[in-house]
Amino acid sequence: MDKRTEISDLGEFGLIDLIASKFPENIQDSTEKGIGDDAAVINHKEKTVISSDLLLEGVHFDLGYMPIQHLGYKSVAVNVSDIASMNAIPTQITINLGLSNRISLEAVKAACKNFKVDLVGGDTSTSTSGLVISVTAIGEVEEENIAYRSKAKDKDIICVTGDLGAAYLGLQVLEREKQVFLTNPEMQPKLEGYDYIIQRLLKPEARLDIIHELRDQNIVPTSMIDVSDGLASDLMHIAKQSGLGARIYEDKLPIDQLTYTTAVEFNLDPITCVLNGGEDYELLFTIDQKDFEKLEKHPDIHFIGYMEKGSEIGLVTKNEQWVPLQAQGWNHFKD
Amino acid sequence: MDKRTEISDLGEFGLIDLIASKFPENIQDSTEKGIGDDAAVINHKEKTVISSDLLLEGVHFDLGYMPIQHLGYKSVAVNVSDIASMNAIPTQITINLGLSNRISLEAVKAACKNFKVDLVGGDTSTSTSGLVISVTAIGEVEEENIAYRSKAKDKDIICVTGDLGAAYLGLQVLEREKQVFLTNPEMQPKLEGYDYIIQRLLKPEARLDIIHELRDQNIVPTSMIDVSDGLASDLMHIAKQSGLGARIYEDKLPIDQLTYTTAVEFNLDPITCVLNGGEDYELLFTIDQKDFEKLEKHPDIHFIGYMEKGSEIGLVTKNEQWVPLQAQGWNHFKD
Numbered sequence: 190m191d192k193r194t195e196i197s198d199l200g201e202f203g204l205i206d207l208i209a210s211k212f213p214e215n216i217q218d219s220t221e222k223g224i225g226d227d228a229a230v231i232n233h234k235e236k237t238v239i240s241s242d243l244l245l246e247g248v249h250f251d252l253g254y255m256p257i258q259h260l261g262y263k264s265v266a267v268n269v270s271d272i273a274s275m276n277a278i279p280t281q282i283t284i285n286l287g288l289s290n291r292i293s294l295e296a297v298k299a300a301c302k303n304f305k306v307d308l309v310g311g312d313t314s315t316s317t318s319g320l321v322i323s324v325t326a327i328g329e330v331e332e333e334n335i336a337y338r339s340k341a342k343d344k345d346i347i348c349v350t351g352d353l354g355a356a357y358l359g360l361q362v363l364e365r366e367k368q369v370f371l372t373n374p375e376m377q378p379k380l381e382g383y384d385y386i387i388q389r390l391l392k393p394e395a396r397l398d399i400i401h402e403l404r405d406q407n408i409v410p411t412s413m414i415d416v417s418d419g420l421a422s423d424l425m426h427i428a429k430q431s432g433l434g435a436r437i438y439e440d441k442l443p444i445d446q447l448t449y450t451t452a453v454e455f456n457l458d459p460i461t462c463v464l465n466g467g468e469d470y471e472l473l474f475t476i477d478q479k480d481f482e483k484l485e486k487h488p489d490i491h492f493i494g495y496m497e498k499g500s501e502i503g504l505v506t507k508n509e510q511w512v513p514l515q516a517q518g519w520n521h522f523k524d
Numbered sequence: 525m526d527k528r529t530e531i532s533d534l535g536e537f538g539l540i541d542l543i544a545s546k547f548p549e550n551i552q553d554s555t556e557k558g559i560g561d562d563a564a565v566i567n568h569k570e571k572t573v574i575s576s577d578l579l580l581e582g583v584h585f586d587l588g589y590m591p592i593q594h595l596g597y598k599s600v601a602v603n604v605s606d607i608a609s610m611n612a613i614p615t616q617i618t619i620n621l622g623l624s625n626r627i628s629l630e631a632v633k634a635a636c637k638n639f640k641v642d643l644v645g646g647d648t649s650t651s652t653s654g655l656v657i658s659v660t661a662i663g664e665v666e667e668e669n670i671a672y673r674s675k676a677k678d679k680d681i682i683c684v685t686g687d688l689g690a691a692y693l694g695l696q697v698l699e700r701e702k703q704v705f706l707t708n709p710e711m712q713p714k715l716e717g718y719d720y721i722i723q724r725l726l727k728p729e730a731r732l733d734i735i736h737e738l739r740d741q742n743i744v745p746t747s748m749i750d751v752s753d754g755l756a757s758d759l760m761h762i763a764k765q766s767g768l769g770a771r772i773y774e775d776k777l778p779i780d781q782l783t784y785t786t787a788v789e790f791n792l793d794p795i796t797c798v799l800n801g802g803e804d805y806e807l808l809f810t811i812d813q814k815d816f817e818k819l820e821k822h823p824d825i826h827f828i829g830y831m832e833k834g835s836e837i838g839l840v841t842k843n844e845q846w847v848p849l850q851a852q853g854w855n856h857f858k859d
Contacts, residue, residue, distance in 0.1 A: 221571060225765070226673050227609040227749060228575035228663070236556060237572050240563035241645050241660050243620035247652040274562040285578035285658060310576050317582045318653025323620065325576050325660040328563070338561050414562060430560070 211294055215307040217280045219329060222309075229309035231281060231327065236335065238328045240271035246319030254363040259391040260322070261296030267417070268326035269304045270395035270470045274415040275337075277330030278400065283310030287321030304395060334404070336413035336474065341431035345411050345475035347494045348484070350396050352443040353420055354459065357466025358451040359383065359390035385447050393470040399490070400472075406483045410474035419465040421514040423473050425502055434501040437494030437514075464504070464514065546629050550642040552615045554664060557644075564644035566616060566662065571670065573663045575606035581654035589698040594726040595657070596631030602752070603661035604639045605730035605805045609750040610672075612665030613735065618645030622656030639730060669739070671748035671809065676766035680746050680810035682829045683819070685731050687778040688755055689794065692801025693786040694718065694725035720782050728805040734825070735807075741818045745809035754800040756849040758808050760837055769836040772829030772849075799839070799849065 215223055222230035231237070244264055246252060252260075265282060272279040284297060301308050306326070366378035380387060395415075403410065412431060414423045420442075428435040442463045452459040475496055476484065484490050494505075504512045550558055557565035566572070579599055581587060587595075600617060607614040619632060636643050641661070701713035715722060730750075738745065747766060749758045755777075763770040777798045787794040810831055811819065819825050829840075839847045 222670075222672065227606040228573040228612070228661075230610070230665075230670060231572040231574060232667075233568065233572060237566040237568060237662075238563040239566060239574075239616075239618065239645060239660070239662065241576075241618040241620050241647070241658065243622055243647060243649060243656060243658045245622050245649060245651055245653070245656060248622070248650055271562040275565070277563070281574075283574065283576040283660070285576050287578055287580050287583070287656070310574060312576070312578060314578060314580060315583055316580055318580070321578060321580060321622070321656055323576065323578045323658035325574070325618070326563075327572075327574065330565075332567075335557075335565060337557065 211298055215309075216305055217307050219280050220307040220309055223307055224310060229281065229283070231309070233280070233329045235329050235331045236277075238272055238275045238277045238330055238335075239325065240268055241323070241325045242268050242271075244322040244324070246321070252320065254367055255391060258296040260320075261294070262300045262392055264322050264324050265297060265300035265304065265306070265326075266393050266395050267470060268324045269300075269306065269397070270393075270415045270417070272326045272328035273395050273397050273400050274413050274472060275328065275330060276334050276400060276403070276410060276413055277328035279304055279306045279326055279328040279395075279397070281307045281309045281327040283325045284308065285311055285323040286313045287316035288313055304397060334409055336410045337430075338412050338414050338427050339430035341412035341427050341433060341475040341496045342477070343433060343496055343498050345477060345496045346481055346492050347424070347435060347437060347473070347475055347496065348410075348490050349416070349420065349443065349471055349473045349493055350399050350489055350491070351469065351471040352445040352448065353416060353469050353471060354452070354462035354466040355386045355389035355445055355448045356393065356468040357462050358448050358455070358457075359386035359388070360468075361455050361457070362387060362451065363390070383447070383451065385445065386451060390468060393468065395470060396472045402487075406480075408476060408480045408483060410476055413472060413474035416469045416471045416473050417467055419467040420473065421464040422467075425514065427473070427475065428496065428500075428502050431496065433496045434499040435494060435496050435503075437504055439504055439506045441491060441493040443491045443493075460504075546633055550644075551640050552642050554615050555642040555644055558642055559645060564616065564618070566644070568615070568664045570664050570666045571612075573607055573610045573612045573665055574660065575603055576658070576660045577603050577606075579657040579659070581656070587655065589702055590726060593631040595655075596629070597635045597727055599657050599659050600632060600635035600639065600641070600661075601728050601730050602805060603659045604635075604641065604732070605728075605750045605752070607661050607663035608730050608732050608735050609748050609807060610663065610665060611669050611735060611738070611745060611748055612663035614639055614641045614661055614663040614730075614732070616642045616644045616662040618660045619643065620646055620658040621648045622651030622653075623648060639732060669744050671745045672765075673747050673749050673762050674765035676747035676762050676768055676810040676831045677812070678768060678831055678833050680812060680831045681816055681827050682759070682770060682772060682808070682810055682831065683745075683825050684751070684755065684778065684806055684808050684828055685734050685824055685826070686804065686806040687780040687783065688751060688804050688806060689787070689797035689801040690721045690724035690780055690783045691728065691803040692725075692797050693783050693790070693792075694721035694723070696790050696792070697722060697786065698725070718782070718786065720780065721786060725803060728803065730805060731807045737822075741815075743811060743815045743818060745811055748807060748809035751804045751806045751808050752802055754802040755808065756799040757802075760849065762808070762810065763831065763835075763837050766831065768831045769834040770829060770831050770838075772839055774839055774841045776826060776828040778826045778828075795839075
């Protein structure tokens with residue numbers, strides 16, 4: 190269980206030092222000791238939040254269309270997003286890599302810089318079985334600001350940031366072009382015009398801007414989760430854990446124009462893509478009605494419904510039909 | 525990058541709930557929220573220490589002779605050992621599993637119970653490429669008790685717990701019996717009489733007992749590391765990071781009788797096994813001379829040498845020869 194020796198066997202000795210040298214300056218005051226000892230030392234004055242993820246080639250990503258530099262960025266972003274969805278400020282990450290290919294440390298560095306987190310631990314090892322990435326993200330939050338999934342209240346307003354379904358349709362485009370390429374390697378993939386939705390899949394951002402804005406406005410969401418599985422599934426987590434039902438409205442759901450037209454092109458129902466497409470990494474949260482006024486005019490927060498008593502979770506369609514939501518999740522990379 | 529969906533595809537839906545139900549009670553006061561939200565919430569009054577590890581089948585372990593229940597235990601133990609070697613008390617762990625085989629959650633539970641840590645996060649996913657285990661261990665330590673590798677001082681006494689080289693020779697025995705088995709599957713492996721050294725390899729313990737005893741005696745090691753790479757290599761980490769040389773004595777090195785006789789049986793030099801065998805997970809640390817008296821009679825702490833000015837790191841043999849140490853590490857599972 191000693192990785193350093195393995196690396197040196199393969200002439201990769203010094204990779205850890207290389208990582209450390211690429212991350213020379215710690216940005217966060219709470220980073221007391223980063224890479225270079227048995228463990229990192231962190232000095233949080235408030236609560237510490239921690240989330241870990243394991244990403245496996247062939248299961249969670251396909252290097253056939255996931256450029257490796259984006260993978261480094263995305264690995265950081267999706268974990269930072271988990272910290273954000275506790276309403277916490279991300280402060281540190283650790284990354285362990287099982288390498289059969291090279292991963293771009295520059296992209297990891299760019300993500301750390303963008304999200305203002307210090308890389309405080311990590312290791313590299315050979316891998317006989319594709320690229321493996323394990324990320325742990327660490328953040329800090331005051332007790333009174335923590336947003337659990339379970340604290341939504343009756344009549345709270347359901348909010349979602351950005352737009353939904355884009356990453357899922359980006360995946361459909363990449364899948365199609367991959368099939369074309371496999372059939373005829375001479376064909377060039379046609380990706381022009383799909384930039385936004387492909388970017389949403391390959392290089393998602395964690396919505397830290399929203400976390401900071403909520404703080405600035407003195408708003409603590411009553412519950413929060415990031416949209417990784419899909420809106421329907423993630424809303425069900427909030428509703429079930431809060432012991433409530435939820436009602437959302439079709440005409441309130443945020444969808445980008447390109448997402449819409451691409452869905453139509455693929456003979457997919459755009460609303461189904463919004464409800465069940467995953468990996469958008471937007472924030473889904475609930476607020477007390479008293480806070481509505483403060484956010485009402487926010488250009489990137491959408492009010493899509495409200496929590497209610499009971500256990501029914503459904504969508505009200507444009508012609509006022511009630512459709513129960515299903516936790517369908519997203520069979521990404523497997524369709 | 526959403527594992528839950530993958531699991532449900534395979535009829536493993538509910539595995540996270542199963543894990544949570546197997547870890548119903550949090551032992552540590554600092555565990556404010558465990559499994560079940562986007563991130564765990566931890567309430568440390570002192571500094572937080574964090575260490576992560578990635579373990580890959582075929583690289584870090586061989587299921588040919590590593591019983592899967594021991595693997596669950598060892599994964600926890602080696603990470604807890606990293607926390608201990610900061611002189612910190614482990615409090616929580618997270619575990620992410622990429623499964624192509626089943627891992628025994630009971631063994632993980634046993635390790636958590638033994639080391640008194642709460643399992644506060646984790647995920648499971650399918651794996652197309654063998655078993656993958658990612659563990660993050662979290663601990664707490666007062667600022668004044670932190671033991672970095674870099675703070676050893678001139679004339680500090682070098683201490684090591686337990687005995688060394690046993691895990692390495694346990695591996696030699698298992699490798700030999702595996703070869704015999706591969707040659708003739710009808711042969712029963714001969715493991716009787718080697719119990720101690722095999723146990724040292726398969727089910728190592730983190731020396732938390734020593735951490736607590738040092739606290740009880742008001743001793744803060746000036747530096748500390750756990751012996752994972754091997755004594756020579758790990759001592760060099762302390763010496764180099766402290767900007768010092770080190771001198772250890774052959775006749776002071778702790779070796780178990782079975783380790784010694786097995787080394788001879790394999791035509792290996794027992795002292796080389798002690799110096800370069802890894803994975804013993806004993807603690808290597810330095811103390812100020814003033815603290816020597818307090819530990820002098822401890823049955824399981826051995827005083828093997830001292831730090832000195834300069835950069836030379838060597839062994840004084842029984843016939844008073846000076847042999848420079850080399851960071852050989854341990855090519856485990858590959859010999």
